[in-house]
Amino acid sequence: MSLNKEPVQSVRPAAAWADLRRLLAARGGRLTPQRIAIYEAVVGRTTHPSVEMVCDEVRRRFPSVSPATVYATLDLFADLGLIQQISGPVRRYDGQAARHVNLVCQRCGRVIDVHDPRLRSLERTVAARARFHVKAVRFELHGICPRCRRPRPRGPEMRRGA
Amino acid sequence: MSLNKEPVQSVRPAAAWADLRRLLAARGGRLTPQRIAIYEAVVGRTTHPSVEMVCDEVRRRFPSVSPATVYATLDLFADLGLIQQISGPVRRYDGQAARHVNLVCQRCGRVIDVHDPRLRSLERTVAARARFHVKAVRFELHGICPRCRRPRPRGPEMRRGA
DNA sequence: GTTACTGCAAATCTTTTGCAGAAGA
DNA sequence: TCTTCTGCAAAAGATTTGCAGTAAC
Numbered sequence: 001m002s003l004n005k006e007p008v009q010s011v012r013p014a015a016a017w018a019d020l021r022r023l024l025a026a027r028g029g030r031l032t033p034q035r036i037a038i039y040e041a042v043v044g045r046t047t048h049p050s051v052e053m054v055c056d057e058v059r060r061r062f063p064s065v066s067p068a069t070v071y072a073t074l075d076l077f078a079d080l081g082l083i084q085q086i087s088g089p090v091r092r093y094d095g096q097a098a099r100h101v102n103l104v105c106q107r108c109g110r111v112i113d114v115h116d117p118r119l120r121s122l123e124r125t126v127a128a129r130a131r132f133h134v135k136a137v138r139f140e141l142h143g144i145c146p147r148c149r150r151p152r153p154r155g156p157e158m159r160r161g162a
Numbered sequence: 163m164s165l166n167k168e169p170v171q172s173v174r175p176a177a178a179w180a181d182l183r184r185l186l187a188a189r190g191g192r193l194t195p196q197r198i199a200i201y202e203a204v205v206g207r208t209t210h211p212s213v214e215m216v217c218d219e220v221r222r223r224f225p226s227v228s229p230a231t232v233y234a235t236l237d238l239f240a241d242l243g244l245i246q247q248i249s250g251p252v253r254r255y256d257g258q259a260a261r262h263v264n265l266v267c268q269r270c271g272r273v274i275d276v277h278d279p280r281l282r283s284l285e286r287t288v289a290a291r292a293r294f295h296v297k298a299v300r301f302e303l304h305g306i307c308p309r310c311r312r313p314r315p316r317g318p319e320m321r322r323g324a
Numbered sequence: 325g326t327t328a329c330t331g332c333a334a335a336t337c338t339t340t341t342g343c344a345g346a347a348g349a
Numbered sequence: 350t351c352t353t354c355t356g357c358a359a360a361a362g363a364t365t366t367g368c369a370g371t372a373a374c
Contacts, residue, residue: 230332233364
């Protein structure tokens, strides 16, 4: 599937959405303009937006979009394996379908992507061993990013559990 | 550190808590009876309790313990690397400090632990590459467990994003 | 004796739900 | 035409915060 190759920003010819349309149809879903807009706001990006950020972005084109729709659609995309949820004080999404580790800074909230080829085989092995049908993955390291560690070598960090 | 060797249930001699006391002291924290009870209710167990479950358990010994205390203490323990948070509709905790993958069933909520020696080296490599100071990890696969897949081979699952 | 922890209650906010109307297929 | 999706508003919960009293060190 070539869905996540293009970090597109603009509206594209309807034919370009055939893949997503098929993917949705296979689950009894439909392809709507709102879903296209939400797709474009997240998939393929490396910005790790929150639901609110996606909402704001989509509203530039569809001012009436409601948070409920965005929540539902992002959940749907996550379930289709197009994006990944990231834990934190606020739920965020990672637009890259490729397996990678998300490094979440507990101080500044920044998310760093680190790709590693071992992840894929690890996932396969573990899932196979437990005969588990994987729909979504989450590989995260929470801590302090190098940028935040510099100005203040030691001391109490703002700890946010999630 | 020998902290998570004992899935103890009963109150133990004060001397046995020297390790935890030191660990807390290093962060300016104190060892209280409530914290001991919360520790015993989670650390070393494989039950993946929610905050509510921990609260209920602790209340058998300290009926007045409030959820706020449990939340704060579990966050603290997670930050100390003693336990791990697990994503889901409700926040849960994994009492095993050893790195492993949590398989979370989106249908029944069950959590399956799968240990794999590759995780530790993967974590080290990734953290080193990004010069990231790790405080907590989260390796999760979300999907359908074998038990839930049997009765209903195909069909719409209850999808809970988290 | 200090300082951190506890417990209570209220506030905060994210996320979900229900329903009527709109619009994909 | 038949469902599904959308949008609004309200509900439902989970998690956090503030403060006064208590207790660990």
